[in-house]
Amino acid sequence: MSEAERESMEFDVVIVGAGPAGLSAAIRLMQQAQAAEQELTVCVVEKGSEVGAHILSGAVIEPRALNELFPDWRDLGAPLKTAVTEDQIYLLKDADSARRIPNALAPKTMHNDGNYVASLGNLCRWLGERAEELGVEIFPGFAAAEVLYHDDGPLKGSVKGIATGDMGVTASGEQGPNYMPGMELHAKYTLFTEGCRGHLGKQLIEKFALDQDADPQHYGIGIKELWDIDPSKHQPGLVLHGAGWPLEGDTNGGFFLYHAEDNQVVVGLIIDLNYSNPWLSPFDEFQRMKHHPLFRQYLEGGKRVSYGARAITKGGFNSLPKMTMPGALLLGCDAGTLNFSKIKGTHTAMKSGMLGAEAVFEALAAGDEGSKDLTAFTDKFKSSWLYDDLFRSRNFGPAMHKFGTLLGGAFNFVDQNIFGGKIPFTLHDTRRDYAELKPASECKQIEYPKPDGKLSFDKLSSVFLSNTNHEEDQPCHLKLKDASIPLSINLPKWAEPAQRYCPAGVYEVVEDAQGKRFQINAQNCVHCKTCDIKDPSQNITWVTPEGGGGPTYPNM
Amino acid sequence: MKVLVTVKRVLDYNVKVRVKADRSDVDLANVKMALNPFCEIAVEEAIRLKEAGVATEVVVVSIGPKAVQEQIRTALALGADRGIQIETDTMPESLSVAKLLAKVVEEEQPGLVILGKQAIDSDNNQTGQMLAALTGLAQGTFASEVKVEGDEVLVTREVDGGLQTVGLKLPAIVTTDLRLNEPRYASLPNIMKAKKKPLDVKTPADLGVELRAHTELLSVEPPAERKGGIKVGSVAELVEKLKNEAKVI
Amino acid sequence: MATLIIAEHDNSTLKPATLNTVAAAAAIGGDVAVLVAGESCQAVADQAAQVAGVSKVLLADNAAYGHQLAENIAPLVAELAKTAGFDYVLAPATTTGKNLLPRVAALLDVGQLSDIVAVESADTFKRPIYAGNAIATVKSLDAIKVITVRGTAFDPVAAEGGSASVEAVTAVHDAALSRFVSEEVAKSDRPELTAARVIISGGRGMGNGENFALLEKVADKLGAAVGASRAAVDAGFVPNDMQVGQTGKIVAPDLYIAVGISGAIQHLAGMKDSKVIVAINKDEEAPIFQVADYGLVADLFDAVPELEGTL
Structure with missing residues (x-):
């Protein structure tokens, strides 16, 4: 034009x-x-x-x-209706067990008195x-x-x-x-x-x-689902946070499960995008996580209503x-x-x-x-x-990256609860997220369990619930600087991680009679921007598709 | 010639329908609503008639709570000249809608009324035909082409197995099918201008119509999940089953 | 109780959709009369008289009814419903039925129930809403119930075995509002996707666009439309107007044959209302088999040519 x-x-x-x-x-x-x-x-x-x-x-x-902004927002009907009634923090030890962290030991910033469970949408x-x-x-x-x-x-x-x-x-x-x-x-x-x-x-x-x-900016990917659950299990205002299983090694992240209004809960997992194992699939980590008894106790017998994903800018003060x-x-x-x-x-x-x-x-x-x-x-x-x-809170993220979830958590407890965040030094995290990816050959392949269709699901049926649509006949909005890189560099070196980090099944390496192809299913894109951040070759540029395209999240 | 176009506010077609837990209806809380796609085609056709010099004015009408003004404004942004909202608390049934529209037709005396063939929520496919009956006008339903020639409108209709063209004496009622046209996008300046176009609000009482229920919605449920059938061992067995068991070929 | 059914026909043969509608009337119960309104359509009336469960055929044979113009037939039906005391007026939910019946209902000052898929009781019916993504149970409050019937939801009654009387209806309504100009019967044997009775669709398993020729050969034999999954469209095999499940392309044919389609939910959402689903896929685990009435685990490049040869 x-x-x-x-x-x-x-x-x-x-x-x-x-x-x-x-x-x-x-x-x-x-x-x-x-x-x-x-x-x-x-x-x-x-x-x-x-x-x-x-x-x-x-x-x-x-x-x-x-x-x-609106001192009278309650009278004006702002949709913040469910006050947080209880905070629970857990460390998941493995697929079956969890340890509850006493609230007194959790960083103060993790306490939610006076806050509301709500849909930002x-x-x-x-x-x-x-x-x-x-x-x-x-x-x-x-x-x-x-x-x-x-x-x-x-x-x-x-x-x-x-x-x-x-x-x-x-x-x-x-x-x-x-x-x-x-x-x-x-x-x-x-x-x-x-x-x-x-x-x-x-x-x-x-x-x-x-x-x-x-400092370089840091990111996470958040994946979220909205569920209708059995009313007898629903406790409006109950807020669960935690970390641990199924993430391991140098993969950091944390989960949330909030009881909102109308017998609904939201459940999600945020994974820092500086993870190193190219075999990791944030989507599949989240799906298997929901089988843990901590989540299962609420979700079992419920019905998934919506799904979505979005990258999070989390570098904070130092990266601003x-x-x-x-x-x-x-x-x-x-x-x-x-x-x-x-x-x-x-x-x-x-x-x-x-x-x-x-x-x-x-x-x-x-x-x-x-x-x-x-x-x-x-x-x-x-x-x-x-x-x-x-x-x-400038040290919070870097501490997690430097010391891992447990020690970093301890640092953050001291920093936030004893020094009120004003500990007299600053930690820096100076490596770009995409550069942390190690060659696939050096990493353990992860075998994800098959979804059971009750608690866990495949990518496409998930994207279906995000109400994502793009006008079919338009240029692809995921631009490759060099179209050959996915197969010539990313595939041999990192087993083309786009296939796994994308939570919407946009990227596929397809093999047919003509050989391997890198296919971009742009119509599935939920606009999370993870590809723009995490591609190890920094070869993917996310641009805006035709206006109106993308997800149509209800209540998310 | 004045053209009257009707628009309905419906759940956006991209949004998956979710039945309420108590099965009383579908859940429309905080979900995206939009102009019914068939109505959008109707608006586009009316605007094209105006651009072609056939229509002199395009009047858009919608029925429902205040929120339907959003869809009227959308139609105005696309090029309609003025809007009429008939304010009701809920979305009335087809016959009631047709009765209200018949009064609008009586007042406005349009040469042509264009409606979507159906709304994608209730999927009734009734209102245009009912309006034609109540006004005593001819109807050209499921239109894939509309041509005004003299005192007649030629409507090509998408019927099972082909196309049928009928000639209707004007004024007439036309309902749109998908292939009639490809609607344009509203431009930003037109969206802003639309906010200043006239929009009258009337009530059913103003029009002298008393709304009456003809049906009662007892419950809404999700469709039964389809279950897998059998595996056949060969093409021959498949064909035999389709012929003799399913009887579909 | 008495039901009047509007016959679907082309002045020479009674269309099968009428038989499904008679089945719906049988589910309601009571006497069933069939109206054959057309021009030179005695043969249709004779066929309708043979239909199992029909007790009376009303034949309105006049040039005004020749092209099923609703402006002329609706007053006839409304008059019959009122004067002959019918409690129900039914028609198949075809384009003809959908064009006519709402006009009848409005003339009778009653509502209309569209596309019913089940009869719950004498006044309560199930019908799909939101493109079949929800099923509403609706009670009619009107004295005369005007209803269109979705054919695939009711197994047809036998076309023979009945022996109804044929009565001529002499009333002529010519509104002189509309005229038939022309008709163009779909030329090819390849109907529109949304109107096809049989659809054969290919997915990514087709490998490339040229291989869709295999499906076209089968389609020619079955009078079927050819569709595609989104994966096949995204892979660039075929243009996107062939995509089942996209806007306006929700299909519900009598027979849907999915070839090399894994069965992503977007695709299933576009075709799950099909009456009979056949899946041909070499991957035994493909989700399409979970919804298929007949599954064939086979290499499509063997199975499809064999299917064509067998038909």
Whole structure:
């Protein structure tokens, strides 16, 4: 698409991604504008078919940021209905046994008094409605496909806005019968809140070298299911966390099982993406984990309702890039504001969005014409509770990586409970996740049990429950820099791990009469971004498919 | 000529249906709702008629709670000119919908009414035909081609085993099948403009229609899981079973 | 109780779908009359009189009814239902039945039940909703129950063995609203996927697009449509309009033959309502066998040509 053919629209602020950070920013912008009785045009583009369609989180939500955004959120009907009633923490020793860790020995950050078991998707749907009431233009089904920069004059090189992707392009790249060119959305400031490993955020980090003073970013993959369970086993507000079996060796991770409302539980497993064994399949680890009696006691006799997966930015404080650049801010998980010691990113993402909104509004209200590097944001961030929250848990992830789950856990207990996160030194984890993968020949192959169709399932029937769909006739949105690498390098060296790390069965090495082929089933993609992160050759680039494609998560 | 198009808000076709635990209905809480795909085709056809100079105005109507305004706005973003919402607490049955629509037809006097052939939730495939009966107009159901010629509309219908073309005296009722057209996407500027297009809200009482139940939904259950049958040892045995046991060839 | 069934026919032969509808009427109970409305369709009436369980055939033979135009036939049916005291009006859920019956129901000021798959009692029926992903049990509150019947859900009654009387109906309704222009019977023996009575589909096991010719040969013999699994479409073997299970391509033929298809749930969701499912796959463990009525563990490149030869 040549830019000459594209139409453009002007806004004061364009926000990319209707997640907790983006919607909180939009709402805060409008609240300030209304308080100051000023006109402000704010637009949010969202690649999901509706707000919430692509949102997946645990979630136990700390309401701190929501309290600030809407002090009366309870009266307004926010969908945080199930207060946490009990925390239980377990170390799974093997396939049959578990040890409960006394709460007094668990890091304080793992305690959930005052928090809520909720669906982040539903919270976002609610935030979306509030934002629209305040006059925000939300455009679901429109993917921000590229960053636009001012290309001349004094603003040269600053972010000018974004362009949405073309619609109706065929698989071969031609204009189909219902072709509609993308649209340029120009703004004084553009806020990037795409969530973990946003594909534009990734470009911005590189272009503006936002991470030059930060440790490498670290990621996890979270896989989650929603279950209807036997009402007699349901304890609303009961929250289980833990680690151990089935993960072994240098594979770190942790599980969760939350009792939500309406006889539903959510169960999930997060695996750090710095694991080294290319034979590991996060999906299959999760499936077999559910057979442990700790999970079986609740899930047996129940029915799985939904499935999904999403990468998590978990490097925390040490990996946090610079969040400002000329004309734009990088916020929420797009930057990496998740607090991994709490396994929570909602309150921090929301707060980062609100701080970004405040910095932007103050600048605009003072007559700023846009396109500046809003260093005022950095000051606000540093003096906020968000900074404190992240600083205190800066050692949590690195300790786990360095010392493993047990010793790292002990370190974290001392750090969080005795020093309150302010132990006077900082641990760093300086290796990229993808570089940790060892050659397949040096690693133990893992034999995963066959799914039983009751507690455990195969990948395709799982993806089915994510309601994932992409318009069939469109270019593949998983780009290979070099199409030969999967078979020439990844297969011999790492047994092409994409076949296993992808939780949606997108990647396959297929053998037929013509020989081996690397097949990409792009239609299955649940937009988790794991391939973009973990491919050991860094050969896969995730780009936005046609707007509206991807999962349609209900209540996730 | 004015064209009236109807739209229904339904569960998005990508979303898997889940029956409520108490089997009273399907669970629609927090799931994505969308414009019924057949209605989307109806809207597209009406807009094409306008672009071709056949239609002068496209009026879109929907029935249901306030949320259906979202689908009306979608149709307006695609190019319809104005909307009418008939506000009801729940989604009425086909005959009630047809009675409400008949009143709208009486008020608006369209030259053509285009409806989806069925909604993908209730799968009834009734409303267009019922509306035709109540208004005393001709009906062209399951249309794969619509051509207005003089005081007649030629409708090519997808019937079992082929295509049938009928000529209908205008005004007439048309219901759409999948292959009639490929709907366009709404553009961002049009979505914004749609928010400012007129949308009237009426009640069944305004139209003088009393809604009456003709059916009662007793329960909803998931379909029975299919069980595996037998393994046959050879092609010959397979053909024999299909001929003599299953009697399908 | 008395039921009026609208015969499905082409003015010369009674279509088998009528026999399934008679079976549904038998499940309800009471007298069964069949209306044959058409033009020069005496032969159809004679055939209907032979159908087991039919006590009376009403023959409305007039040019106005020749092309099954609903504008003309609906008033006839509504009048018969009212004046002759029928409690039920049934038609097959074919495009003809679906076109006609709602118009009849509205003329009678009653609701209509579409596509019933089971008769629970005299006023309660089961019908699929959400493309068969849920089954609703619905009670009719109307005095006259107007119903379309899904043929595959009821085994047909015998076409012979009955001896009903044939009565002429002289009432002529010509609404003069619509006219028949032309008809184009599907030219090839290859019907549309969604309308086909038999479908043969290939999966990734086909190996490449050229091998789909093997399926086409079988399809030609059976008058079947050729479909494909998503895996085969994703592998680039065939275009995506052949994909069973995609938008609008939920199929429910009488016979579905899955060849080299493993049976991923997306595919099963698109065809699980088929009456009879056959699976041919060399992998004994393939999930498709869990839903197949007849499974053949064999190399498709041997089995499919042999199947073609046997038919």
